[in-house]
Amino acid sequence: MTTRVHDFNISVAEILGQPGHHRDLHLEAPLNGVGTTLAHLEEKPLRADLRAESVVEGILITGNLEGSTILECARCLKEFRASVDLDVCELFLAPGAEPEDQEAYRISGTDIDLEPMLRDAVTLSLPLNPLCEEDCKGMCARCGRDLNLGACDCTEDTTDPRWAELDALRDRLSG
Template sequence: MRASPFVVGIGALRKAPGTRRAERREGVIPGLRVSGSEVPEGGEVVVDVVLELVPAGAIVRGTVEAPWAGECRRCLGEARGRARTEVWEVFEEQHDPEQTYPLHGDQLDLEPMARDAVLLELPLAPLCKVGCRGLCPTCGADRNVGDCDCEQTVGDPRWAALDALREN
């Protein structure tokens, strides 16, 4: 099995307590998907953190970033972006699954933390761009491309007056 790019050896750090070490690791983490978006195939998760050893384990803080792709919630076109989030987590031998991540001897695996961070940050209802105009609910035309005829009709006050008459 190929060694995970997210496993950091901390043996040297243990021998020099109180020191910090910056680590930048990148790699593919499969299955990063929520209902509205996902990390596309081959998209690499970037973990950029500082490790600090403490008596109970290690503190890891920094950022996790990954590309995402999904379907725009308004126009159903392709939406893309980068999810970026800050992390500040504790890794310990006697870990509490609700609060901390496990540490196995001199091996600290950043992948479970990176997975959780990306899953929380992936957009559930993405937009292709700020201000996407979406599809016309009547004819389905993409309003980003141009106005359709029905839009003008809806906006015409004479039609609104006729509609009001019909409703009476």
């Protein structure tokens, strides 16, 4: 049986301390404010199918997350959407369990707050350099034209290293 939940705080009272027992959860809740400079999760509910499994050390959470992200192309700055689909497998230590790892997720009483773990998992999955297309040509550094739409008149200038040197000099003088 799968329990539908709309809250990141789940109770594991029924299975805690009973290794071998599990609970299946279908979670749908918005996870706001997750993102990096060029990528963030859309403000729509994140969907997760998770199994909470009682093990000797605590509760093991495994399953799959689905959501959608808004990305900004690192080359041309165009916005585009992409889906997130990732698997998680994280142990939540029972209260009183030896803190082998200070960073470990923990069960508080008989409750698990899934939000920090989901936040970490999504953040780590976001691309550092999103590209709208593998071969996105980017923007002209001089005139700002989207080079995917065709070359601009100053393209040759920017590829000449002597101009780059002059630009750097001018930046230093004006800065």
